[in-house]
Every structure is written in structure tokens, then in C-alpha cells.
Amino acid sequence: MNAITTPNLNSARxxxxxxxxxxxxxxxxxxCGLTGIIWLHRKIQDAFFLVVGSRTCAxxxxxxxxxxxxxxxxxATAIIDDRDLAxxxxxxxxxxxxxxxxxxxxxxxxxxxxVGSCPxxxxxxxxxxxxxxxxxxxxxxxxxxxxxxxxxxxTFTQGEDACLAALVKELPxxxxxxxxxxxxxxxxxxxxxxxxxxxxxxxRRVFNELGIEAVSFFPPRHSSDTVTVNAxxxxxxxxxxxxxxxxxxxxxGAQRLDxxxxxxxxxxxxxxxxxxxxxxxxxxxxxxxxAPRKARAISALARYKTILNQKTISxxxxxxxxxxxxxxxxxxxxxxxxxxxxxxLHRQHLAQELALLPEDVRLVEGQxxxxxxxRCRADSPDIVVxxxxxxxxxxxxxxxxxxxxxLVFSPVHGxxxxxxxxxxxxRPLQRRMxxxx
Ligand code: SF4
Numbered sequence: 001m002n003a004i005t006t007p008n009l010n011s012a013r014x015x016x017x018x019x020x021x022x023x024x025x026x027x028x029x030x031x032c033g034l035t036g037i038i039w040l041h042r043k044i045q046d047a048f049f050l051v052v053g054s055r056t057c058a059x060x061x062x063x064x065x066x067x068x069x070x071x072x073x074x075x076a077t078a079i080i081d082d083r084d085l086a087x088x089x090x091x092x093x094x095x096x097x098x099x100x101x102x103x104x105x106x107x108x109x110x111x112x113x114x115v116g117s118c119p120x121x122x123x124x125x126x127x128x129x130x131x132x133x134x135x136x137x138x139x140x141x142x143x144x145x146x147x148x149x150x151x152x153x154x155t156f157t158q159g160e161d162a163c164l165a166a167l168v169k170e171l172p173x174x175x176x177x178x179x180x181x182x183x184x185x186x187x188x189x190x191x192x193x194x195x196x197x198x199x200x201x202x203x204r205r206v207f208n209e210l211g212i213e214a215v216s217f218f219p220p221r222h223s224s225d226t227v228t229v230n231a232x233x234x235x236x237x238x239x240x241x242x243x244x245x246x247x248x249x250x251x252x253g254a255q256r257l258d259x260x261x262x263x264x265x266x267x268x269x270x271x272x273x274x275x276x277x278x279x280x281x282x283x284x285x286x287x288x289x290x291a292p293r294k295a296r297a298i299s300a301l302a303r304y305k306t307i308l309n310q311k312t313i314s315x316x317x318x319x320x321x322x323x324x325x326x327x328x329x330x331x332x333x334x335x336x337x338x339x340x341x342x343x344x345l346h347r348q349h350l351a352q353e354l355a356l357l358p359e360d361v362r363l364v365e366g367q368x369x370x371x372x373x374x375r376c377r378a379d380s381p382d383i384v385v386x387x388x389x390x391x392x393x394x395x396x397x398x399x400x401x402x403x404x405x406x407l408v409f410s411p412v413h414g415x416x417x418x419x420x421x422x423x424x425x426x427r428p429l430q431r432r433m434x435x436x437x
Contacts, residue, residue: 026368034157
């Protein structure tokens, strides 16, 4: 059960297996899409995120992002107060005042996102219109876009998808008049999804060594860096939660390279192989570039395998990373999957992942938290991956937990980070063992 499949660039794998998926609808326990601001603001270094929301929203991003207190703040909340909610004040006028004040104080902001929330939705504040209006007013100074991070419309990682989708809509289709470093008149590769800079650099080196030179990453580090997306574009998703962004890439004629996600040795190898195959790179060249990296990763993983092997794990639906992570932990670390819950399962984007999962896995899409908690208690897993809201109560019941949010903003992609990824699961188990000793 634990053999790692290695890619043969010429063989198509069976992605048509039909693993039964239990669908659940009920009370959910997930963060809203505002959470994405934590890693998005680090990635796009000259962007500013203005949440149009309540004090609860301000509290969420300030406390969840508390680690950034010493960094130059690049997010804020325009508070919708009782007067706005009661319709006494014109929320649009109020918003215009806040944006004007912000941009006169911070001329360094080159890209401003107005981020919608539950309260802005409740008062039906049209942020798309507001961003258009304000965009015209501040056209010389910065671009203004909007997306929703509201808990009514989005879960946790869907905030990134909504933000990237807003960015895709205004990407150029041709390089005419732009300063794109990649020639979009020739076949080019775009890696889609926020990755830490260090991981991006590693992947760029691998692609370049394979002979793929025209590579860009989306979103770019600076809002002025141009990424051109058209029919010459082939793209690899780096994250499994980018349904809308992927759809918009497809709409422009770009072609998605079907692959599992680059977590662990197996996922990374298949992911790179999808690009290598598209660029006609030989098996021998692929091996030459990837084999040393693969060998280092396998040897770094060995020490964590002794801790994780045969341990049982359950995932609560939270980040949409659950299926790729479960595949890694089962196939490479020897863990037994009891339940893998995901808030939403994109059948096409996840097809290659499903093909690599054990057939008897209990897959759940959506959530009815009480029912899932009952199943979790009955299963009694060695470790549970869940959101912050569930972690404390489960720990109090003696169940070891891992916060899913850490998996989103830690560098975990690629060969070099495979052992760090394994360590994130091994550490809580080791701590529990020490406490029990
Ligand atoms: S957007 Fe909604 S769910 Fe998110 S913090 Fe604000 S009120 Fe809460």
C-alpha cells in the first residue's frame, strides 16, 4: 500500500476510478475567505487589502495575522458600523472617504483590493462598482480591484481563489505594450497559486534545468510584473483550491496540465513530469534533473516515517488541501486514512489525486460537524487535522490535532520541503508521546 509511484512520462495513469464520496450538508466549522489575506499580502508585495467589514472581521485578520505586527501593515478594515447597517449613512460615501485618506497617506500602494465581508454583503454594498468608481479616480496612482472574502460565500482558502480570479480578469492576453519577461507568443508555463518565494525559486531552477525557460508564477510578487495568459499558455495548479481562477485561465484558451499537486516526492514528481511531458523532455533528462532531488527528499523523509508509519489520521474539511495531503501521508509515510473530509471537491482538478488514493478511503465532501465529530470519536484517530475552532475541544478530549491553517502558509511544496511537511504531522504526535511517557 505504501509504494510510491514514479512517473513514466509516456504512460497515462488511470484517473477514472470512482471512489464513493459521501456528501454532507449541515453546520460548518471553517474560517471565512478573509483568512487568505495573511499569505496573499506577503506574496504580492505592493498590494494592500482593505476589508470592508465589521469589528469581528478586523479582529479575525488582526489576531490570525498577529505574527505580522512588526511588519509594515498592508491590510486594514473599513468598519461598517451601526449607522451604515441602519442605512443612515451612505456606505459608498464612507468608503470613498476611507480610500481617499488611505491612498493620500500611502502613495506606495500600487494595488488596492476592496475585500467584501458578511456585513458588506448584508447591506448589499456593491464593491465591484465601488472599485470601478474609485479606480477611475485614482487611475494615476494605483489599480483598485475587489473580491469577496465573506463567510457566506467563501471558506478559508477560497479567499485566495477569489482574489486571484479578480487579478486574472485584468491580465493582458498579448504582450503588446507590456514588459512581460516571458514571450507569450511562444509556448509558456504559468504556475498558479501563492507559493513562498523560496519555493518559487526552487521550482524555477528545476524547470530551467529541464529546459523550460518561459516560466512565470501567478500571482506575481509585484503587481507591476506582467503575466500574460493566452492560448500559448500551459498552466500547472500549485494549489487544489483554485476552481474559479482555473476556469478563467481556461476561458482565455490556456491549457491546464493535469497532475497531482506537488506535495511529497510522489506528487512533486508527477507535477513536474506533466510539464516535462508537455515540453517533450526525455525520461533520461527528467531523471537527471529530478533524481538527486528525489533521493535527498526520500532520505530526509525517512526519520519522520518511523514516527508516522501505521498511525491513523482523520481530516476535517477546511483548506481543500486534505486530499493531496492524505495521499502523501498514506503513500509515502505509511499512515492509515480513517476519514478525509474536504469542503469542496473539484472533480477535474483532483482527478489525478483520487487515482492515487487507496480505494477504501472514506471521502466526505461538505460538512455536518456534529456527525463528523461523532464519527471521529468512534474512529479515535492518532491525529486529526482541523481548524482552530475544533482543535481545542478535541485536544481537551485527548485527541491529538494539527491546525490546518499552518499547512497553508508554511512552505510545504516540492522536494526540498517534503520533510518539513512530514514534520508538521510528526511534531504533535511526538509531543503527545512525551506527555504520555
Ligand atoms: S467575513 Fe463574515 S465570517 Fe468572516 S470575520 Fe467577517 S463576519 Fe466573520
